Structure formats: structure tokens, C-alpha cells
Amino acid sequence: MSDSSPSPKLLYCRCAYAQVVPQSVKDGVLAKLCDSGTSFESVADLCEMAAHRDERLKAFANTTPIRIAACFPRVVRGLFRQAESPLPEDGVEILNMRVQSIDEVSEGMLKA
Amino acid sequence: MITHTARPLRVVLYEGTGAIALSAPARAQVLAALLDKGYAVTRATAQGSTGFPHDDRSLLVLGQFQNQQAPDLEDATGKVTIEARDITGLETLDIVSLVEKARGNKPMNQPGTWKPWFPVIDYSRCTNCMQCLSFCLFDVYGVSKDGKIQVQNNDNCKTNCPACSRVCPEVAIMFPKHQAGPINGEVVNEEDLRREKMKVDISSLLGGDIYARLRDRSEAAKSRFSKERSADKALEERKKCLTKMAQDGFIPAEVLASLPSPDEIMRKAEEAQARAQAALSANGTPA
Ligand code: SF4
Ligand code: SF4
Numbered sequence: 585m586s587d588s589s590p591s592p593k594l595l596y597c598r599c600a601y602a603q604v605v606p607q608s609v610k611d612g613v614l615a616k617l618c619d620s621g622t623s624f625e626s627v628a629d630l631c632e633m634a635a636h637r638d639e640r641l642k643a644f645a646n647t648t649p650i651r652i653a654a655c656f657p658r659v660v661r662g663l664f665r666q667a668e669s670p671l672p673e674d675g676v677e678i679l680n681m682r683v684q685s686i687d688e689v690s691e692g693m694l695k696a
Numbered sequence: 697m698i699t700h701t702a703r704p705l706r707v708v709l710y711e712g713t714g715a716i717a718l719s720a721p722a723r724a725q726v727l728a729a730l731l732d733k734g735y736a737v738t739r740a741t742a743q744g745s746t747g748f749p750h751d752d753r754s755l756l757v758l759g760q761f762q763n764q765q766a767p768d769l770e771d772a773t774g775k776v777t778i779e780a781r782d783i784t785g786l787e788t789l790d791i792v793s794l795v796e797k798a799r800g801n802k803p804m805n806q807p808g809t810w811k812p813w814f815p816v817i818d819y820s821r822c823t824n825c826m827q828c829l830s831f832c833l834f835d836v837y838g839v840s841k842d843g844k845i846q847v848q849n850n851d852n853c854k855t856n857c858p859a860c861s862r863v864c865p866e867v868a869i870m871f872p873k874h875q876a877g878p879i880n881g882e883v884v885n886e887e888d889l890r891r892e893k894m895k896v897d898i899s900s901l902l903g904g905d906i907y908a909r910l911r912d913r914s915e916a917a918k919s920r921f922s923k924e925r926s927a928d929k930a931l932e933e934r935k936k937c938l939t940k941m942a943q944d945g946f947i948p949a950e951v952l953a954s955l956p957s958p959d960e961i962m963r964k965a966e967e968a969q970a971r972a973q974a975a976l977s978a979n980g981t982p983a
Contacts, residue, residue: 591744598731600807602873604880611728618724621717622744626727628734631812631872632805635850638703640736640752656881659872662816666847682880 592677593647594624594693597654601629605655605681612686613653613693620694630654634663641669648675651693655682704802705754707737707795714767715759716784717741725788726758730795734806753777756798758791760784813873814850815860821868821884824979826972831863833956833964839975857951 596617599605617624625644627633633641644650645664650671654660657678664671679689707730711717718726723739730737736752757769757780766780779798783791815828815836824845829837837860838848858879861869867884874880878888955961 594744598728600732600734602811602813604873604875611724614728615720615724618727618739619720621741623739623741624744625736625738626731627736628731628807629812632807634816635812635814636805640703655872656870656883658818658820658883659816659870659881662818662870662881663872665819666816666850683882 590649592649592651592675593644594622595644595650595652595654596624596626596693597630597652597681598626598628599631599655599681601632609681609684609686609689613681613689616686616690617653617693620690622694630660630663634667637667641667645669645671648672649677650675651677651679653679653681653689653693655680702803702805703736703752704799704804705735705756706752707735708755708757709737709739710757710759710780711739711741713742715761718760722788726791729788729792732807733792733796734804735795755779756781756795758783758795811855811873813855813857813871814853815847815858816870816872816881817845817847818868818870818881819844821866822864823866823868825865826976827863827865828860828869829975830965830969830972832860832968833961835964835968836860837968839971843975843979845975854948854951854954856948859947859951862946 594617596614597605598610598614614626627640630641632638641664644652646669652660657680660678661671677692679692681689684692709718709723709726711723717723727737727739753776755776755778757766757778759766759780759782761767761780761782761784764782764784766782769778769780771778781794781798783794786794822845824843826839826845829839829845834849834852834854836847836849836853838846840846858869858871858874861867861871861874861879867878867888869879870881871879872881878884956964
């Protein structure tokens with residue numbers, strides 16, 4: 585990313601409604617985000633928001649560049665599309681807390 | 697039917713100019729506790745990028761403010777109510793109660809009472825064949841104005857039942873809260889494609905060779921079907937089916953128990969089939 589690019593917004597999904605993301609990973613990633621000193625957004629559960637067509641999803645989708653710590657990218661893109669706020673192809677990075685390690689996700693979220 | 701999210705407020709943990717930052721562990725604890733209760737939380741510092749546009753009508757700003765004095769805040773547009781509270785010296789639980797108190801009795805969707813269980817379509821794989829629409833007896837699927845398959849009534853979906861993912865020949869149906877791949881959204885590989893193409897035995901799910909009968913759409917076939925289906929036989933077949941599905945661990949027993957009566961199944965399956973066929977012909981695809 586060039587110096588003139590805006591820094592990406594960060595969004596963390598807690599997966600609080602059914603908790604398919606391992607507890608240790610979501611706690612670990614949250615702790616690293618909190619340690620970092622940077623601003624970020626966090627939501628209880630993107631699935632719940634998509635189920636109810638939450639308008640905030642539109643706001644997130646319209647705010648690129650964005651990095652999202654949640655789960656499988658296919659799912660995250662599908663959820664946004666289902667809520668009629670598709671994520672653009674470019675400027676979106678999705679980190680997967682179901683399979684990636686705490687370090688991989690937090691480094692992906694916080695890299696310069 | 698989509699019920700809308702109740703969003704009484706958004707919490708902002710403010711650590712920018714004029715506020716003292718929380719310790720890292722305290723910050724993480726407060727965030728986790730609020731998120732686990734269902735709140736959306738913004739952490740705002742002088743660093744990094746916040747400021748997602750949002751349509752929240754009410755913001756609750758928490759911070760360790762100078763002199764333990766929460767500032768008076770006002771939205772210049774007058775559209776958003778902003779309240780600030782000082783949290784100096786408060787433990788996580790106290791902060792959560794403070795937020796709950798500020799919310800009052802305004803309703804909010806909260807974890808623990810409901811599981812967001814519904815299909816999500818991967819449109820990069822979907823070929824719009826409408827098989828999911830024909831299959832689902834609970835009207836979860838519909839067709840958009842431009843003729844595309846759509847999940848329209850996600851609240852009708854039966855919790856923990858991913859059966860329709862098995863009828864999709866393209867492995868395009870995901871259930872985000874499912875444990876196993878590729879239904880959980882994992883990347884689809886060749887082996888998955890081969891395996892998932894072995895479709896659910898719909899006849900056993902519905903307690904009879906209903907699809908063959910639907911293909912043979914003559915009145916005679918329909919009446920034969922109705923006569924054959926004594927309540928006892930249907931029950932027997934469902935039990936057989938339940939045992940099989942339970943052995944597979946694929947469909948929860950409650951779903952099978954909640955299937956409509958055989959006649960109702962027949963009616964719904966025909967309706968869904970008709971909708972799928974109408975959509976396919978409108979799209980110019982042979983049914
Ligand atoms: S998007 Fe993924 S991580 Fe977020 S709530 Fe849904 S399943 Fe959980
Ligand atoms: S069965 Fe699969 S490919 Fe066919 S319309 Fe449904 S999601 Fe798309």
C-alpha cells in the first residue's frame with residue numbers, strides 16, 4: 585500500500601451468537617487489537633446482523649479499505665451480499681479466525 | 697419475513713485526547729463483555745481510522761475522562777443522541793451494568809436466545825438452478841425481481857438443519873454456524889464436489905418417493921399418493937428416516953419431527969416446484 589493510501593478500517597466480529605470461532609483465537613485477536621493502540625470497530629455477530637439486514641453492514645461495505653477479522657471469506661462475502669450490501673472486490677481483506685492463528689490474524693489486521 | 701435488528705445504542709470506548717487510556721487487559725475485558733452481551737463497540741483512539749458512517753441514533757461514550765468528568769456532547773446535526781459517562785475506577789461488571797442501565801428497557805437482540813441459522817448463497821458458485829427452492833418446504837428461498845435465487849425468509853430455516861446444502865449440485869449453499877466444511881464456508885475442493893453431489897435422499901427425508909411422483913404430475917399419481925399415505929405408514933417412514941439421519945448426524949431429530957403432514961408436504965413441494973419452474977422459464981432456462 586502506498587503512503588498516500590488511507591489506513592484500512594478494522595472490523596472485528598465476536599461470533600457471539602453461536603461461537604463457531606474458537607474462544608482462544610477470538611480472545612487472543614481482541615487482546616492484540618486492544619494492545620495495538622489503534623482504533624477499531626467491533627460487532628457481536630455479523631451473521632446476526634445479516635439475518636436482520638442490519639443497515640450498519642452497508643456502512644462497513646462502503647468504507648474501504650477495510651480489514652475484517654471473522655471467519656471464512658466466502659461466508660463473510662455471502663453475508664454482506666445477502667444483506668444487500670455486497671463487499672467490493674477490491675480493498676477488502678478478510679482474516680479467518682476459524683482456521684488462522686492469533687498471530688496470523690492480528691498481524692494481517694495490524695500490518696502497516 | 698426479516699425481523700429487523702433492535703439497535704438501541706452503540707458504545708464508544710473513547711481513549712483519545714482528553715481521556716486516559718485503560719490498561720490493555722481491562723480494555724480487552726470490557727470489550728469482550730459488551731460484545732458477548734450483543735453490543736456493537738467502537739474503540740476510538742487518536743491512532744488509526746475510525747468513523748464508519750453509521751445510522752445509530754444513540755451513542756454512549758465511555759472513557760476515563762480528566763477530573764473524572766464526562767463531557768457534555770452534542771451532535772451538530774441534532775440527529776444523534778450522545779451521552780458520555782466516566783468509567784474511572786470501574787470494574788468490567790460495573791461498566792456492563794452502566795451500559796445496561798443506559799439502554800434501559802429498550803429491546804436489543806442478545807446472544808443466547810437465538811442462533812442465527814440460515815443458508816447463505818455463494819453466488820460465485822451458484823448457477824441459479826433453483827433446486828434449493830424446489831427442495832425447501834419452509835419457504836426459506838425465493839426469487840429476486842431479476843430472477844435470481846435468494847434467501848428471503850431466513851427466520852423460517854430450521855436450526856441446525858443444513859439439508860438444502862446437500863441438494864445444491866454446486867456446493868454453493870453455506871451455513872456459517874455449521875461445524876464442518878465445506879458447508880461452513882471452507883474453500884470447496886474436488887473431493888467435496890464429488891461427495892456433495894451425492895444428494896440427500898429426498899425420498900427418505902419426506903417419507904416416500906415424492907419426487908418421482910412430482911415428476912409424474914398426473915392427477916392419478918397424486919391421488920394414488922394420498923391414498924398410500926396412511927398416518928401410520930408416514931410415521932413409520934419418518935422414524936426410519938430419523939434413525940438414518942441421526943446415524944449420519946446430519947439433520948437434527950427435531951427437524952424431522954416438525955415436518956408438516958404428508959398432504960401438506962405434497963402441497964408445499966408442488967408449490968415450491970411451481971415457483972422454481974416459473975423462475976426458470978422466466979429466465980429462459982429449460983426446467
Ligand atoms: S461471520 Fe463468521 S465469525 Fe462472524 S458471526 Fe458469522 S460465523 Fe461467526
Ligand atoms: S441449488 Fe445451489 S446452484 Fe442451484 S440455485 Fe440453489 S444455491 Fe444456486
